[in-house]
Amino acid sequence: xxxxxIEHTLLARLFSASVFKEFAKTGKSPQFARLAxxxxxxxxxxxxxxxxxxxxxxxxxxxxxxxRNEYVYQAALVQNVLLGRHNLQTASLIAExxxxxxxxxIVILNGTATAYEIKSExxxxxxxxxxxxDYQRVFAKVYVISSEDHCDGVASSVGAEVGLLCLTRWNxxxxxxxxxxxxxxxxxxxxxxxLQTPEALEVLRLLDVAVPDVPNGRMRTELMSIFxxxxxxxxxxxxxxxxxxxxxxxPLEPLLRELPVSLKPAAIKHKIxxxxxxxxxxxxxxxxFDAQSWV
Numbered sequence: 001x002x003x004x005x006i007e008h009t010l011l012a013r014l015f016s017a018s019v020f021k022e023f024a025k026t027g028k029s030p031q032f033a034r035l036a037x038x039x040x041x042x043x044x045x046x047x048x049x050x051x052x053x054x055x056x057x058x059x060x061x062x063x064x065x066x067x068r069n070e071y072v073y074q075a076a077l078v079q080n081v082l083l084g085r086h087n088l089q090t091a092s093l094i095a096e097x098x099x100x101x102x103x104x105x106i107v108i109l110n111g112t113a114t115a116y117e118i119k120s121e122x123x124x125x126x127x128x129x130x131x132x133x134d135y136q137r138v139f140a141k142v143y144v145i146s147s148e149d150h151c152d153g154v155a156s157s158v159g160a161e162v163g164l165l166c167l168t169r170w171n172x173x174x175x176x177x178x179x180x181x182x183x184x185x186x187x188x189x190x191x192x193x194x195l196q197t198p199e200a201l202e203v204l205r206l207l208d209v210a211v212p213d214v215p216n217g218r219m220r221t222e223l224m225s226i227f228x229x230x231x232x233x234x235x236x237x238x239x240x241x242x243x244x245x246x247x248x249x250x251p252l253e254p255l256l257r258e259l260p261v262s263l264k265p266a267a268i269k270h271k272i273x274x275x276x277x278x279x280x281x282x283x284x285x286x287x288x289f290d291a292q293s294w295v
Contacts, residue, residue, distance in 0.1 A: 008069070010039050011062045014055065015071050020266045023283040024276040033294040042288050051291055052260050052284040059262035063171055067121040070105065073145055073167055074265040077106055077116055080173050083264070086110050088253045092244050095269040099194055100134035102127075107139065109244045112181065113236060115139040116165075119146040119154060128157045136162075137190035140236050141179040151176060186232040191239060192223055199242050200227070206238040255280075 013019065014035050022029035032051065036042055041054050063072050074095070082093050091110040096103045104115040115135040119125060128144065135142045143163035144154050151166050155176070158164075163179025192200055200223050204211050207230065212222035227235075249256075249268065255277050256264055263284070272280065 004065075007039065008062070008065055008067065010035055011058050011065075012069050012071060014039075014058050015062075015262070015266055017266075017270045020263075020270045020280075021272070023280045024270075024272040025279065027279040027282040028286075028291075028294045029283065030294045033291050036288070036291070037295070042292070045288060047287065047289040049288050050284065051286050051288065052263075054288055054291075055262045055284065056260050059260075068147070068167070069122055070118050070120050071265060072171070073118040073120055074106065074269070075261060076167055076171060076173055077108075077118075077145065078265050078268060079261055081116075082108055083256070088249045088256070090244075092247055092249045093268055094243065094247050097194065099138040100190055102131040102134040104135050104139070109240050109247075111240070112140040113138075113240050113243070114141040114143065114179070117142070117144045119144060119150050121147045121149065123150075125150065125153050125157055128154065132158050132162055134190075136182065136185040137187040138194050140181045140183070140186070143179050145173065183233045183236070186236060188227040188230045188232060188235055189224060191235055192227040195239075195242075196246075197223070199246050202242045202246070203235070203238045206241055207234060259284075 014032060019029050019031045019035075022031060036054055039058070041057055044057060045054060059075070062069065078093065082091065086108070091108065094107040094109070096105065097107045097115075099115065105118040106116040108114050108116070115138070117128070117131055117135065119128065132142055132144070141163065143165055144158060145165040145167060146154050148166055148168060151164065154164060161180050161182045164176035166174045166176055168174055195203065197219055201211050204226065209226060209230075212219060212226070214222050251274065252267060252271075256267060258281065259267055
């Protein structure tokens with residue numbers, strides 16, 4: 001592994017679930033301190049610099065790499081699409097939501113359910129057509145966001161109804177092609193597979209469909225029989241309303257307002273309890289001088 005690849009791997013680890021959850025649980029992260037030291041980030045900032053400022057420095061380095069990773073793309077979608085166009089009181093985001101045998105990198109729920117598949121410089125397009133087909137069975141709209149180098153390959157791998165976004169070298173999202181809704185591709189049973197049972201029952205209530213009165217062991221079988229007969233377009237509306245409530249980000253809004261851009265995707269993806277906010281905020285406001293003692 002080259003020196004550049006090692007640096008990229010270490011930078012990516014700074015934004016991992018294990019580091020984020022250490023901060024949330026204890027207000028400190030020995031992993032962060034070790035990685036910052038190994039990357040020599042402390043030599044690039046004054047001793048009075050905060051952990052938050054070092055996260056931002058690491059993120060700028062990660063974003064400037066020739067081979068950007070998925071986290072950089074997630075940050076662009078969170079900042080420019082979720083927070084740039086929507087309100088967390090009326091919109092929500094789900095990271096890695098299952099659809100068939102695939103997982104959509106990001107699903108944004110507003111007036112409709114829109115899946116986003118990330119194809120970074122580090123990814124291949126081998127599975128793309130299968131992934132998109134899985135998403136189209138569940139979500140009304142599908143976008144693929146890729147690097148400029150992948151744009152042509154993505155366009156030739158997916159149908160004209162799939163939207164294309166490009167993350168430019170300046171880390172701005174450029175719309176190559178808008179997505180449009182294709183209700184005929186949505187399969188109610190595929191939607192059911194993506195839902196937890198309480199969510200599926202709420203969908204039925206919203207559609208004024210009688211909820212099965214059967215033992216838990218038979219519930220999924222009964223739900224399959226009912227969902228198979230549902231109208232795809234009506235189902236999509238109930239799906240959006242249900243998920244916006246069950247997986248809402250509204251409680252996170254005060255925390256997201258205070259976090260740097262570099263940490264917002266982690267806060268959304270690795271959800272923490274409200275009681276852990278204080279630990280996280282305390283940790284990232286610590287100075288690097290203090291952070292060095294965490295190891």
